[in-house]
Amino acid sequence: MHKPGVFDFDNKAKQDARKETAMDLKSSLSSSETSSQGKGGADKKAQESKDILVTSEDGITTITFNRPSKKNAISFQMYKDIMLALKNASTDNSVITVFTGVGDYYSSGNDLRNFINDAGEIQDKVTMCAVLLREFVNTFIDFPKPLVAVVNGPAVGIAVTLLGLFDAVYASDRATFHTPFIHLGQNPEACSSYTFPKMMGSAKAAEMLLFGKKLTAREAWAQGLVTEVFPESTFETEVWTRLKTYAKLSPNGMRVFKELIRNHERQKLYTVNAEECAVGQERLKSEEWKDALRNFLSRKAKL
Numbered sequence: 001m002h003k004p005g006v007f008d009f010d011n012k013a014k015q016d017a018r019k020e021t022a023m024d025l026k027s028s029l030s031s032s033e034t035s036s037q038g039k040g041g042a043d044k045k046a047q048e049s050k051d052i053l054v055t056s057e058d059g060i061t062t063i064t065f066n067r068p069s070k071k072n073a074i075s076f077q078m079y080k081d082i083m084l085a086l087k088n089a090s091t092d093n094s095v096i097t098v099f100t101g102v103g104d105y106y107s108s109g110n111d112l113r114n115f116i117n118d119a120g121e122i123q124d125k126v127t128m129c130a131v132l133l134r135e136f137v138n139t140f141i142d143f144p145k146p147l148v149a150v151v152n153g154p155a156v157g158i159a160v161t162l163l164g165l166f167d168a169v170y171a172s173d174r175a176t177f178h179t180p181f182i183h184l185g186q187n188p189e190a191c192s193s194y195t196f197p198k199m200m201g202s203a204k205a206a207e208m209l210l211f212g213k214k215l216t217a218r219e220a221w222a223q224g225l226v227t228e229v230f231p232e233s234t235f236e237t238e239v240w241t242r243l244k245t246y247a248k249l250s251p252n253g254m255r256v257f258k259e260l261i262r263n264h265e266r267q268k269l270y271t272v273n274a275e276e277c278a279v280g281q282e283r284l285k286s287e288e289w290k291d292a293l294r295n296f297l298s299r300k301a302k303l
C-alpha cells in the first residue's frame with residue numbers, strides 16, 4: 001500500500017482528523033457565537049472570552065491577547081477565539097482590525113502546555129494541531145480588511161511568523177522578534193518560510209528561521225518585518241492616533257486594494273501553509289520536539 005509522504009495532503013488519516021477538528025471547531029465557534037455581537041458591532045464590546053478581548057471603537061476592531069500571567073501564550077481555545085473574532089471583524093462596521101497584547105509581552109507564541117494533559121504527560125495532538133493551525137493561518141490569509149499589529153513587547157514563534165500576513169506592523173522599541181524553532185524541534189509556520197525570505201532576503205530570513213536569531217524592533221524594521229518603531233513612552237498615543245486617522249479612509253477602497261495585493265499570491269500562500277503544516281506534523285512526532293518540551297516544563301530551558 002502507498003505510504004503517504006510528508007507532502008501528501010490527501011491521505012485518509014488527515015481527512016478523518018480534519019473532519020473531527022472541523023466539527024470540534026464548528027461547535028466551539030457556534031457556542032461562542034451565541035454570546036458575541038459580531039455583525040454591525042462598532043463602538044461597543046464586540047465579543048468577550050477570557051484570554052482574547054475584542055472591542056470595536058472609532059472604526060477599529062481590536063483583538064487583544066489577554067493572558068499576561070502566561071506572557072500571552074496562545075492556547076488551543078485562543079486560536080479558536082481568534083478565528084471567531086476575525087470572522088466577526090470581517091463583517092462588522094469597523095474599517096481596520098488590530099492585534100495587540102496586555103502586559104509586558106505581545107505574545108510568547110504557542111502555549112507549550114497545549115500538548116500536556118492534566119497529569120503532565122505529553123499528549124498526541126499532532127494531527128489535530130496541524131488541522132487547527134492550517135485553518136487558523138488560512139483565516140489570516142483570507143482576512144479582507146487591513147490587518148495591523150501593535151506590537152507592545154516581545155513576540156515569539158507564531159506571534160512573529162503571522163506578522164508576514166499583516167498589512168502593517170507598528171512596534172514599541174521594547175519589542176523583540178524571535179522565532180526559536182531550531183531550539184524547539186519545530187518548523188517555521190504561518191507562511192513565514194515564504195513571506196520572510198520574500199520580505200528580508202534569504203540570508204536575513206535564514207538567521208531568524210534557521211538559526212533562531214532574536215531581532216530588536218529596529219533590526220526587524222531594517223529587515224522589512226516592521227513598518228515603524230516608536231519610543232515606548234509615546235508608542236500607544238502615536239500609534240492609536242495614526243490608526244484612528246487611517247480608519248477614516250475609504251473602507252471599500254482599502255478592501256479592494258488589499259484584495260488586489262493578496263490575490264497575486266493567495267494560492268501560493270494556501271500551498272505554503274499546507275506544506276508547513278504537513279512538515280510540522282512530522283516535527284511534532286520527533287524526539288527533538290519532545291525533549292524541548294520536557295526541558296521547558298522542567299524549567300531547564302527558557303529562550
Ligand SMILES: CCC/C=C/C(=O)SCCNC(=O)CCNC(=O)[C@H](O)C(C)(C)COP(=O)([O-])OP(=O)([O-])OC[C@H]1O[C@@H](n2cnc3c(N)ncnc32)[C@H](O)[C@@H]1OP(=O)([O-])[O-]
Nearest residue numbers: 069070071073108109110111112113156157158189302303
Ligand atoms: C503549533 C503551532 C506553532 C507555533 C509555534 C510557536 O509559537 S513556537 C514558540 C513557543 N514559545 C516558546 O517557546 C516560549 C516559551 N517561553 C519562554 O521561553 C519564557 O517563558 C519567556 C522567555 C517567554 C518569558 O520568560 P520570563 O522569565 O520572563 O517569564 P516566565 O517564563 O516565568 O513566564 C511566565 C509564565 O508564563 C508561562 N509561559 C510563557 N510562555 C509560555 C508558552 N509559550 N507556553 C506556555 N507557557 C508559557 C511560563 O511557563 C510561566 O508560567 P508559570 O510558571 O508562572 O505557571
